[in-house]
Amino acid sequence: MQSSYISNMEEWKKGFSFSVPVQVRFSETDMFGHMNNTVPITYFEYARIEFLKHLGFMGKWMHGDSEAIPVVADIQCDYVKQVYFEEQLNIYVKIESIGNSSLDIHYLAMNKKEEMCFTGRGTIVQMNRVTGKSIRWNESQLERVEA
Structure with missing residues (x-):
């Protein structure tokens, strides 16, 4: 299975260098013992925050005096393989493209056997916490994401 946001799976996978480990908890499974379909979005959030x-x-976004905050504009998950209780995964995250005030972020979940379990993508937008309007990336921020 290949998602619309992936044109070449092998090249796409090579672009990931940052990951976080997770283990599927009992509370994240259904009565059949496999991971509930809502859980990957939580894993994406965890990986995205660690990556950011x-x-x-x-640090800057979390200061109460910062006018800028990150907002998830959209999120997508594509399920490839069932995942079960206590399975250990690596959730990979990368920036696929940079907009004026947004980042298109891609995700890849791999199990210990190096099998792809699910993929995803989503857009975050840097917004003004008071006005709700987008805020352009500054030079310092662009340097960090382009590195």
């Missing part, structure tokens, strides 16, 4: 911290973005 790694880039140095979260």
Whole structure:
């Protein structure tokens, strides 16, 4: 299965260098023991935040006096393989493209056997917390994401 946002699977996979480990908890499974379909979105959030911290973005956004905040504009998940209780995954995250005030972020979940379990993508927008209007990336931010 290949999603519309992936033109060449092998090239796409090579673009990931940042990941976080997760283990499927009992509370994240259904009565059949496999991961509930809503859980990948939570894993994407965790990986995205860790990635943005790694880039140095979260510190500024988390200050109460910062006018800028990140907002998820859309999110998508494509399920490839069933995942079960206690399975260990690596959730990979990368920036696929940069807009004036947005980032298109892609995700890849791999199990310990290096099998793809699910993929995803989503857009975050840097917005003004008071006006709700988008805020362009500044030079410092662009340097961090382009590195």
